[in-house]
Amino acid sequence: MVGRILRPLISFDLIFNRQIGLLRFLRERCIDDRYFDIEKLKGMSDGEMLSLILSNESRNPLTIILKDPNYKDRDALYKHFCNTYAEEMVQYAPYTDFGDSVIMMGTGYFDSIKPFILVDSQSCIDKLRSVRYFQSIPTVMKNNAAINRTKSISYDPLYVEWIDDLLFFDETVYKTILSGKNIYLKDCVYNRNRIDEDPETLYQLLLTNTITYISLWKKGEEENNE
Incomplete structure (x- = not known):
């Protein structure tokens, strides 16, 4: 099975x-x-x-x-x-430590994980393709038809930089798309304040999904250069 x-x-x-x-x-x-x-x-x-x-x-x-x-x-x-x-x-843009985790997801290390990378320009795609480990990982253009009521439901978990990034999903199907999702969010002051200060706007999101903060850099190794 x-x-x-x-x-x-x-x-x-x-x-x-x-x-x-x-x-x-x-x-x-x-x-x-x-x-x-x-x-x-x-x-x-x-x-x-x-x-x-x-x-x-x-x-x-x-x-x-x-x-x-x-x-x-x-x-x-x-x-x-x-x-x-x-x-x-x-x-x-410098490469983050979290990129290593994405490489592990995309190179067959985990058979049960098939990642997609959300981009917003051809420059982003070119940057990814310049690193051979990302060449086989499919990309999805933000706001493209690939993000729609049917296909978006299959994406889980969601890894986002800003809590506001989740709002690019069509608001008419907001509740349908973002329900029961595992959302991994960059741990930073902006995201924490946004959630604390505007709970009404994000109420549905926080109520029906699991939010986990993640660090993109290893502790003590922030001096990250390409």
């Missing part, structure tokens, strides 16, 4: 961290100090960036290096960078 096959859906950003990728890109390429403390950024190690990102109350990593942390257009500025330098963010 064949046992149950798990089909985890894993966010690309749990394997390659684009937030650190953006900061690394700015550290190497940015010369405009109107908004950012460039000297502070150049003195930061990847481990220090990681620590600040995990403790950041915002999803916006630019708040870490803004000269004025209260700059009113900081989120618009972050969106601009994400749109303008999307490929560079992927290029500079």
Whole structure:
């Protein structure tokens, strides 16, 4: 008798961290100090960036290096960078320790696990395919027709970077898709605060699914470079 096959859906950003990728890109390429403390950024190690990102109350990593942390257009500025330098963010994104777990899932180490990686651009796919261990793991484009009422039900568990990432599922079938799922969520201040401060919006999600926080980096080994 064949046992149950798990089909985890894993966010690309749990394997390659684009937030650190953006900061690394700015550290190497940015010369405009109107908004950012460039000297502070150049003195930061990847481990220090990681620590600040995990403790950041915002999803916006630019708040870490803004000269004025209260700059009113900081989120618009972050969106601009994400749109303008999307490929560079992927290029500079460091590999996480959690990526090793995904490799184990995808290389036949566990016969009962068939993973899928959720991506949002061709650049993400190219980054994955540049590592031979990920070449055989299928990708799913975010908001693509592959994520629909029928096929999404087969994905379990779900590995996501941000609690908000779960909201890309069609809200008209929200309860159907996200019920009885095992959800693994990046352990960081933003996610914990989001759940604590907005329980009404996330009520259905928290009530009908199992949420587990996970670390993407081994303790004491945050200085993770490609």
